[in-house]
Amino acid sequence: MRTKAVRMYGEDDLRLEEFELPGIKEDEILVKIMSDSICMSTYKLVKQGKKHKRAPQNIDTNPVIIGHECAGVIVEVGKKWEGKYKAGDKFALQPALNYMGKLDSPGYSYEFCGGACTYCIMPHEVMELGCLLPYNGESYFEASLGEPMSCIIGGYHANYHTNKQNYHHDMGTKRGGNILILGGCGPMGLGAVSYGLYTENKPKRIVVTDISEERIKEAEERITKEEAKEKGIELLYINTSLLQEPVKELMELTGNHGYDDVFVYVPNKSVVEMGDALLAFDGCMNFFAGPSDSGFTSGINLYNVHYTSAHILGTTGGNNDDLLEAIDLAARGEIRPAVMVTHIGGIDSIAEATINLISIPGGKKLTYTQFDMPLTAIADFEELGKKDKLFLKLSESVKRHNGLWNSEAEKILFAHHGIE
Template sequence: MKSKAVRMYGEMDLRLEEFELPEIKDDEILVKVMSDSICMSTYKLAKQGKKHKRAPQDMDIHPVIVGHECSGDIVQVGKKWQDQFKPGEKFALQPALNYQGKLDSPGYSYRYCGGAATYCIMPHEVMELGCLLKYDGDSYFKASLGEPMSCIIGGYHANYHTNKHNYDHAMGTKVGGSILIMGGCGPMGLGAVSYGLAFENKPKRIVVTDVDDAKIERAKQCITVEEAAEKGIELIYFNTAKAKDAEAELMAITDGKGYDDIFVYVPIKPVAEMGDRLLAFDGCMNFFAGPTDNQFKAEINLYNCHYTSTHIMGTTGGNTDDLVEAIDLASKGTINPAVMITHVGGINTVADATCHLPEIPGGKKLTYMQFDMPLTAIDDFEELGKTDPLFAKLDASVKAHRGLWNEEAEKILFEHFGVK
């Protein structure tokens, strides 16, 4: 059957093409992709081309389909999986396979499997590893955002605190502690705030820093201080650029004790070093941001590491359990991954948006695979709606949901473009 997909041939060489998919094998599954959010990791793949550790060396001859934050419907199931999956079921994907020690991953390595496609084929290893997950939510976009949310969830679970009596590690952020999310008003940071308000290891407070007033104001609207207070958590947004002494003022929020858990969401040396200095006794700093410089370094205080048990770690990606938790919480409305989304577009926008991702302001770019539509900022819906009835409807929908993308808005798009 025919599929249309964004395929990569080399460095910054992404092309939207139509081609013939082969018939599926008995151990494969054919899926219809509905939504795919664009990940910075795909930009890094595009920038590096064959140099990327997951990229096949023959991509110039056999291009790979990009995109891995996808969701859609199962269309056809090979004989091997017919007792587990049925046509018509919705799916979410965990792309971090690590199958038999290989780095191959959907969206990076496969000719016929990737999220930026109308249809694609899930290879046997995806199902063998339990990475094709059934999803029962009302919208596709929340399942697409399950993958980035799983990375956030993995970070929360991976943090740890020591016990000096028996040296057992208490996993997860500290119950009743103070969390600091540095550079946290971007899409992933807001996802971390949303999950922090829902995590079973309930903190006393969450402090979120940024240097951009516009991003901070949007964050305050997306996740309000009042919403956090209703959950018994103090939520503080803090502009470090406007503070006379940001470090001292952040420390004062904790009465000089420091932060039990710190997540660094921007790969900036002074930010990481300040995070290290703001750690409480037995504090854990998670360097979550992924730098492009493989020689990125920052100084840490080893005196504190020795005498006050501070420790630093890093996490990247989430596992299948994290993804299961992400889509379950999203489908129940316990977390709202929509706080990440600032732009919406069609399959025709993926190649250009991916190659220019760092230059496009805002958060997550959500794309839908079954139609063409310009990549449009949610903030622009109101102005566009003055002359376009579609954007007038979308504007009314997002305004009814605190300015956020939502299930109703997705259905408006599907109805407009005749997607079933």
């Protein structure tokens, strides 16, 4: 089986190449990748090359396929897995393997397994750990976005609260509480807002901050205050750069109660310290944003940790249950991962988009790997549609869906490229 894949040879060295995959072993599975969204973690991998903790040291001679937010179809099943998997089934991937103490992961560590390709081979550990998950949703992109959504869901589940009667930890965000999402108008932050409107521990209020009026405006259009109000939740978007006294004014929004759950979505020292200062009694702060600097530190008020039961933790990735929840909720329309997506592209756009990810404005870059297509902002569809019938159809589709990418648009794109 020949495949086309984006492979990493070193720092900022990505190459789209076509090559022959080996035949699968009896404990492996051959899959066809349909969609793969680009993760900031892949950007960090590419910037570090073999210095990255998940990258093999021989990538210059045995390059790895990048990409891990992927979904697709099973093509061939090794003998060991014939009773559990079958050709033609759709799948979503949980790349956080944690296999036998190793850090190996699809999209980081494998020569023949990653999301930025047309076909790849799932190694035995993916199936042994139950990380190749069945997916029955209508669209592939929601399964791809299931991975980042699972990270968000994992963060919600990991937060906890206590009481003074016993040592029991009540897991999850506080029911009827105040949630603060700092730096929350980016793609992952919006995913967190979407899940916050769904979570069974329904909060009273969600406050989302940013320092960009443009990002705040886009966020307000994607997840409206009215939508939140219908669910009985007050949703506020706040530009902290316009506040004279950010901590004081954000605290006043809660009647000076403070925030029961704080999520930090940007790795910034002052933002972390602001979140710490805004915690309510028995509040929990989750440092969700992964810094590139291994020496990143910030000040924490340990007096509050001791006397007011402030809890500080960090989460990265999600587990299988989180991913199953993400794809199930998306398939049922309970959450909308599409709020994260701002650009669409083909396999030929992945290398350049990944290397330059932080300089490309907007949210998630969603790619389809079975065809070529320049990376294109959804916001540009209407203008492009004046000369191109494909973009006219795509523009009309996203307009019917509140400006968001959707399963109808995916089908239009597949039909144009002759993909079944």
